[in-house]
Amino acid sequence: MSNSSFNVRFAPSPTGELHLGGARTALFNWLFARNKGGKFFLRIEDTDQKRSKEKYTEQILASLEWLGLTWDKPLLYQSSRFDDYQVHVKSLLASGHVYRCFCSMDQLQTTRDAGHFLYPGTCRKLTDDDIKKRINQGIGFTYRIRIPKEGETRFDDIIYGPICVDNKELDDFIVIRSNGLPTYNFTAVIDDYDMNISHVIRGEDHVMNTPKQIILYHALGFEPPLFAHLPMILGPDKKRLSKRHGAPGVQTFRDDGYLPESLNNYLALLGWNPGTEDEIFTLESLVEKFDLSQVQKKGAIWDEKKLHWVSGQHMMHTQTDFILDSIRNIDPKWGKGSDISFLVSIIEMLKMRAKSLTEFIVHSKYFFNDPTEYNSEDLIKGWNDESVNSRVTLILEQLVNLQIWHKEEIERRLKLFSKEQSLGLGKVITPIRLAICGTLNGPAVFDILELIGKETTIKRINTALESLPK
Numbered sequence: 001m002s003n004s005s006f007n008v009r010f011a012p013s014p015t016g017e018l019h020l021g022g023a024r025t026a027l028f029n030w031l032f033a034r035n036k037g038g039k040f041f042l043r044i045e046d047t048d049q050k051r052s053k054e055k056y057t058e059q060i061l062a063s064l065e066w067l068g069l070t071w072d073k074p075l076l077y078q079s080s081r082f083d084d085y086q087v088h089v090k091s092l093l094a095s096g097h098v099y100r101c102f103c104s105m106d107q108l109q110t111t112r113d114a115g116h117f118l119y120p121g122t123c124r125k126l127t128d129d130d131i132k133k134r135i136n137q138g139i140g141f142t143y144r145i146r147i148p149k150e151g152e153t154r155f156d157d158i159i160y161g162p163i164c165v166d167n168k169e170l171d172d173f174i175v176i177r178s179n180g181l182p183t184y185n186f187t188a189v190i191d192d193y194d195m196n197i198s199h200v201i202r203g204e205d206h207v208m209n210t211p212k213q214i215i216l217y218h219a220l221g222f223e224p225p226l227f228a229h230l231p232m233i234l235g236p237d238k239k240r241l242s243k244r245h246g247a248p249g250v251q252t253f254r255d256d257g258y259l260p261e262s263l264n265n266y267l268a269l270l271g272w273n274p275g276t277e278d279e280i281f282t283l284e285s286l287v288e289k290f291d292l293s294q295v296q297k298k299g300a301i302w303d304e305k306k307l308h309w310v311s312g313q314h315m316m317h318t319q320t321d322f323i324l325d326s327i328r329n330i331d332p333k334w335g336k337g338s339d340i341s342f343l344v345s346i347i348e349m350l351k352m353r354a355k356s357l358t359e360f361i362v363h364s365k366y367f368f369n370d371p372t373e374y375n376s377e378d379l380i381k382g383w384n385d386e387s388v389n390s391r392v393t394l395i396l397e398q399l400v401n402l403q404i405w406h407k408e409e410i411e412r413r414l415k416l417f418s419k420e421q422s423l424g425l426g427k428v429i430t431p432i433r434l435a436i437c438g439t440l441n442g443p444a445v446f447d448i449l450e451l452i453g454k455e456t457t458i459k460r461i462n463t464a465l466e467s468l469p470k
Contacts, residue, residue: 005038005198006032006033006036006037006038006039006198006199007033007038007039007041007195007196007197007198007199008029008032008033008038008039008040008041008197008198008199008200008201009029009040009041009042009043009191009192009195009197009200010022010025010026010029010030010040010041010042010043010064010069010071011042011043011044011045011188011191012026012044012045012060013044013045013046013048013051013052014044014045014046014052014053014054014056014057014060015048015051015052015053015056016056016249017056017059017060017063017249017250017251018059018060018063018064018249018250018251019247019249019250020233020241020247020248020249020250020267020302021203021232021233021241023063023067023250023263023267024230024233024267024268024270024271025201025202025203025230026064026067026069027067027069027264027267027268028201028230028268028272028290028292028295029201030069030071031268031286031287031290032199032201032290032292034287035287035288035290035291038198039072040069040070040071040072041071041072041074041076041195041197042061042064042071042075042076043075043076043077043078043191043195044057044060044075044076044077044078044079045078045184045187045188046077046078046079047078047079047082047181047182047184047187048181049079049181052079059249059251062251063249063250063251063254066250066254066260067250067260067263067264068260068264068283076191076195078187078191081187081190081191082180082181082182084190084194085176085182085186085187085190086176088186088190088220089143089175089176089182089186091220092143092145092175092219092220093143095219096146097145097146097219097220098143098144098145098146098175098219099123099124099126099143099144099146100123100126100131100134100141100142100143100144101119101122101123101141101142101143101144101172101174102123102126102134102139102140102141103119103122103123107122118169118170118171118172119144119171119172119173121172123141123144124144124146124172140178141178142174142176142177142178143174143175143176144172144173144174144175145172145173145175145212145215145216145219146172147167147170147171147172147173147215148167148215149167149168150167150168151167152164152165152166152167153165153167153170153211153214153215155210155211155214155224155227156226157207157210157227157228157229158199158226158227158228158292158293159228159229159230159231159292159295159297160204160207160229160297163207163210163211165208165211167215170211170212170215173185173212175216184209185209185212185213185216186216188209188213189213189216189217189220189222190220192225193217193220193222197225198225198226199225199226199227199228200225200226200227200228201228201230201292202228202229202230203229203230203232204229204230204231204232205232205240206229207229210227210229228292228295230271230295231271231295231296231297231298231299231300232299232300233270233271233299233300233301233302234299234300234301234302235247235301235302236301236302238299238301241302245302247302250263256356256358257326257327257330257356257357257358257359257360257361258311258355258356258357259311259314259315259318259356259357261282261283261314262307262310262311262314262315262355263307263311264283264286265279265280265281265282265286265310265314266306266307266310266311268281268286268290269300269306269310270300270302271295271296271298271299271300272290272294272295272296273294273295273296274289274294275289275294276289279310280310280313280314308355309355311355311356312352312353312354312355315351315354315355315356316351316352318351320344320347320348320351321344323347323351323357323360324340324343324344324347326357327347327357327360327361330357330358330361331361334360334361334364335364335368338368342367342451345451346360346364346367346451347360349443349444349447349448349451350363350364350443352443353442353443363441363442366436366437366438366439366442366448367448367451367452370456370459370460370463371435371436371437371438371460371463371464372438373438374434374438374439374464374468375434375438375439375440378434378439378440379434379468379469381430381440382430382431382433382434382440383431383434383435383464383468383469384469385469386469388431388468388469389465389468389469391421391423391427391428391431392431392432392435392461392464392465393465394417394421395414395417395428395431395432395461396458396461396462396465398413398414398417399413399449399454399457399458399461400458402454405449405450405453405454406450407444407446407447407449407450408446410446410449410450411446414428414429414432414446429445431464432445432449432461433445433448434464435460435461435463435464435465435468436448436449436452436457436460436461
């Protein structure tokens with residue numbers, strides 16, 4: 001197959017923001033196309049006029065752009081193709097592959113209540129006179145595909161292998177509703193054919209749609225594409241990941257300051273095995289390595305801790321000046337009035353611990369401002385009674401008398417004090433960190449003390465001595 005034959009698409013419905021499953025599907029399509037030198041197209045499936053919203057289309061496009069998943073033109077909107085769908089349904093009607101169904105919703109519900117969940121074919125054999133009579137009576141109708149009642153529909157899924165469905169298990173499904181709007185299976189087939197899609201890569205929740213679509217392909221005289229169904233992303237309870245698991249959309253990750261490289265990297269690992277022990281990839285290296293044959297059949301479980309680890313790895317290897325510019329894009333006031341060298345030092349310190357840009361902002365507050373309160377849980381660990389005050393007073397004397405304010409000298413003096421007082425080093429460092437930062441979390445305390453300076457350090461310790469314990 002030539003490179004020009006590798007055409008894939010991502011086809012979201014603009015009824016909400018881009019969720020993680022959709023982003024993973026878009027990513028796998030994009031990686032496949034770029035790896036093969038093919039095309040990645042985007043199609044907005046907006047035929048549901050009540051639920052489709054322009055704001056969601058804009059959010060989806062913005063999320064894909066943020067992820068770096070650029071698409072090839074043209075961008076297709078299904079809502080602009082209603083005339084094309086009508087042409088094809090008329091062709092299918094003329095060939096006998098579809099028929100008009102005049103059954104009302106009440107009639108269909110009665111059939112379901114009787115235990116018949118497949119359409120019983122009530123209108124399948126209506127004569128021309130019967131049809132004309134009903135049309136003249138003003139009875140509304142849908143168009144249904146005439147499913148062959150014998151035989152099987154087979155296809156070889158690139159991921160799951162051979163799949164076979166007995167045609168008796170398939171419904172004469174609707175292709176055009178009574179209001180004239182086309183259904184998903186119908187539009188997907190026509191659009192994929194017109195877009196020259198070679199591979200349909202989508203979630204495994206579409207597996208049962210594929211036999212229906214293959215029947216439509218054959219009815220229309222089209223050659224079906226190849227199909228690859230991706231395993232579902234599951235929550236910790238092994239059920240499909242959803243909002244009930246607290247799974248945010250892509251836009252939330254962007255707003256929370258995650259790097260797009262981090263999210264792409266983690267999404268790629270959900271169901272795809274790179275074949276190496278490496279787990280940290282740039283988008284370029286993912287393109288180079290991606291192969292559909294390495295996509296696993298088993299559902300992938302969303303692991304927020306693993307995402308944070310992957311994100312932290314990317315953050316550690318991101319240029320400091322890029323992080324600084326990105327932080328200021330989120331919060332233009334961050335570090336305002338401070339020297340660039342001071343801000344760079346803060347970022348370098350926090351790089352090893354931050355998983356997102358917003359964490360730099362949240363965790364750097366004590367570099368700019370004295371603590372106004374102290375974490376209650378940390379107080380129990382680090383400053384639980386007045387005996388700590390006496391110890392901190394002695395530590396303060398050591399720091400006041402220190403002539404050289406460098407982290408190595410600060411560390412040497414406090415370690416010597418710890419030894420002389422027969423104290424574990426933690427007994428010395430913990431209350432000092434709490435006094436300086438208001439929390440026990442953060443980078444090496446000696447690094448912090450050197451950066452904020454001797455004057456600020458002494459002032460904050462004195463403040464803590466006056467206000468703690470409470």
